[in-house]
Amino acid sequence: MLEKIKPRLQGLTIEKIVFLTGAGISAESGIPTFRGEEGYWTVGSKNYHPMDLATNSAFGELPDDVWGWYLFRKTVCHRSQPNPGHIALARFEEVLGDRFLLVTQNVDGLHLRAGNSMERTYQVHGNIDFMRCWNECCLDLFPIPQEVGTMERGQKLSAQQRELLKCPKCGGRSRPHVLWFDECYDEERFRFQSSLKAAFDCGLLVSVGSSGSTNLPTQMVMGAAGNGSLVVDINPERGPYARMAEASGGVWFQGGAGAGLKALAQAMGIDLR
Numbered sequence: 001m002l003e004k005i006k007p008r009l010q011g012l013t014i015e016k017i018v019f020l021t022g023a024g025i026s027a028e029s030g031i032p033t034f035r036g037e038e039g040y041w042t043v044g045s046k047n048y049h050p051m052d053l054a055t056n057s058a059f060g061e062l063p064d065d066v067w068g069w070y071l072f073r074k075t076v077c078h079r080s081q082p083n084p085g086h087i088a089l090a091r092f093e094e095v096l097g098d099r100f101l102l103v104t105q106n107v108d109g110l111h112l113r114a115g116n117s118m119e120r121t122y123q124v125h126g127n128i129d130f131m132r133c134w135n136e137c138c139l140d141l142f143p144i145p146q147e148v149g150t151m152e153r154g155q156k157l158s159a160q161q162r163e164l165l166k167c168p169k170c171g172g173r174s175r176p177h178v179l180w181f182d183e184c185y186d187e188e189r190f191r192f193q194s195s196l197k198a199a200f201d202c203g204l205l206v207s208v209g210s211s212g213s214t215n216l217p218t219q220m221v222m223g224a225a226g227n228g229s230l231v232v233d234i235n236p237e238r239g240p241y242a243r244m245a246e247a248s249g250g251v252w253f254q255g256g257a258g259a260g261l262k263a264l265a266q267a268m269g270i271d272l273r
């Protein structure tokens with residue numbers, strides 16, 4: 001599939017290359033999206049739907065329970081390992097240096113664990129390993145302290161955990177560093193404008209495991225294709241980005257992240273080992 005566009009890929013010697021990843025790449029590590037049954041969370045006698053918990057207003061009412069749910073999700077993420085797709089992206093960054101940018105919709109932190117740098121990884125929906133001040137005394141991101149430990153389904157937040165989850169700067173309440181359903185993308189926390197600009201200015205945009213159901217990634221793919229960049233869509237399912245990729249002169253690679261990125265590297269003449 002990628003052989004077809006090999007001359008164009010090999011002609012990209014100085015241009016920027018943007019990789020955009022979605023839930024598909026994490027699913028290959030066994031991480032659920034937490035938007036279905038696996039994401040339900042019981043508080044008292046009520047069973048909460050993930051869409052109802054992942055909001056700033058739910059956090060305002062039930063901070064300990066929302067924190068408990070995120071610590072549970074973080075625990076699940078940490079029991080998974082980066083897969084060949086994540087590892088390939090870390091190698092792409094090593095080889096491409098400043099020509100590389102990764103924009104990820106995933107909050108599981110697996111790209112950073114695989115070796116991608118914080119500077120070149122725009123985590124547009126946040127990262128479950130970090131917290132920030134709920135009162136916004138600052139915009140700093142703080143790693144969630146190791147001592148907070150793990151959280152199992154049904155477990156309640158302990159007093160000790162609550163203490164550890166205070167904002168290190170002002171001592172007030174901190175919150176998970178994730179984009180909630182009742183919040184908007186912004187530049188300061190989520191690199192919104194920078195992500196769009198990178199997509200508009202790149203020579204190649206590679207979408208990996210993204211379903212095309214969220215706003216920013218769709219704007220990025222449309223912007224790249226509309227601005228004359230080559231778009232490649234790596235996805236086992238044919239989604240909306242496949243058509244946009246083909247319209248840009250690129251291709252849809254039907255397959256998983258690991259296989260797709262390996263084939264891309266080969267077609268570009270890059271050695272990923």
Ligand SMILES: [Zn+2]
Pocket residue numbers: 133134135136137138167168169170171172
């Ligand atoms: Zn604070």
